[in-house]
Amino acid sequence: MTAGGRRLPTSLRRSAFAIVALALAFVILAPLTSIDAAQQAGLPLLTDKLWFRIATTVLMFVVMASGWNIIGGLTGYASFGNVAFFGLGAYTAGVLVSNLNWPFALGLLLAPVVAAVFALIVGIPLLRLRGHYFAVATLGVGVAVGEVVNNVVPLGASTGLYLPIVRSDLIFFYLMLGAAVLAVLTTWVILRTRFGYGLLAIRENEEAAAVIGVNTTFYKVAAFCIAAALTGLAGGIFAQWNSFINQENVFAISDNVQMILMAVIGGAGTVLGPVAGAISLELVIQTLAGGGTSSVYSQIGLGVLLAVCVIFIPRGVIDFFGGRSRLSLRYFRQTLRETSA
């Protein structure tokens, strides 16, 4: 019972699959060449500091975009406050490790829990709103939580919070990879269960969902909490990875916009859309930043990209490459017609 379009020819699909599998294997195994033992064995070093930084950042956005996708893509509630979960996760780990001297592993376990509990508390009233009202209200929550944290002295106030530095690119890369796999698996499982169909029904028509027996309030709040837990987990890992957190780097509204862009460009409501979106968009952003262009141009570039994507491939790049006749005017016309009803 999954929405399936016509697929690519088998040969093309096979080679596409092979390429993706190779790329995945490289990304997963390449970091191992940085281990001392591997270096002593004379293996070439395939990953440097920059590689780790970019790869871990990409994975972090895979988690955030997938998390957003669960509430925004599957349930149809475009949250502009998910970054609050990231920040809360980061500060949970940060406070426990830095102020209370907990081991990082324990702090990291609590990060998603705190984020989910917060989602439960704000979700019950906020998820009564719809559309733009929900978007604006969540934006308010996102900004407000950041401001509160910025003014609470035990949380470091505006100075921020320092965590003991852990020098291991490898650990954080694999932690983030684990979180990304968890996020994708969660989405995959949700889409195959009764719960997932309930979320889709809410997205497509909430009143119709209610009168056929979907407990809409429970489903929406549960989806919000799952999204929050995943995002909070990414925040917790980020706190220790970056070893410094403040309002600006963990409560940035621009991060929230970015996770939405990634999910939407990749294909909101699909399992792999947010992954594709996060990888492609983050690489574009890194390239623009690395190419010496000022951030103004990269912002303009992102804006234009979003506009083009929303108009011409509103179902995301996953649908664009995954189904029907690709790259044809017919595809653009058909999606335009079907999505502008």
Next chain:
Amino acid sequence: MSLLTVSDVSKRFGGVNALAGVTFAVDQGDVLGIIGPNGAGKTTLLNCISGLYRPDAGDIRWETASIRGLAPYRIARLGIGRTFQIVRPFPSMTVRENTAMGALFGRPGARLQPGAALNEADTVLDVVGLGEKRDYPVLRLTVPDRKRLEVARALAMRPRLLLLDEVMAGLNQVEIEQALEMVRRVRDSGVTIVLIEHVMKVIVGVCKRALVLNFGRTLVEGPPAEVLKDRRVIEAYLGQRYARDQEGPLPDPPPQAGEGNAK
């Protein structure tokens, strides 16, 4: 004991009394038609029963228990299915998937898995005559088919009571006949039906009783043929002068469906 008892239900929107004390009961196996001019409160009444609105006053009972103010999903799982006048399908899903959603969520008791729900959908789609189009995306369906899909999704819940909100509106004569046939099949399968309809042919054709609403109140209730001849009903639809000119009851036979679609 009646299946559904609506007693003295009122609903206000600002200064408008959409419902001002409506009372009626539906027995097991009944087919009750609700008619009335536009704005009489018919859809508001359905929304109160299915839980989308909470009545301001009065009570709604399902067998013996009050369901007033219950969440819509709870009312649905008690066995009350409904359709919407303006159809509300799940647009990204196929006809089959849309129907399966009713079976997946609306059943009281046992929970179906998605696969079982899809099989259930196939059975229901044959009843409403959409079997051939089960794999269509909803957006490819015509208006009459979309109305059928509304019925199919509600039927997949295996409701004991089905609330139909103008499933015949906008259909032509042939389509009305087909839809009427479908409603009869549903009735014969043992489902109690409350239907809102402007097409009088339908009211006369399947309803045991008819209830006329006007300005949120019950105007007349009784067998359809008598109700349609009632002077108060004619006044409500066509105005006092017309009723006076006709001097009493309308001549037989009752108006044809097309003309009876008094808007």
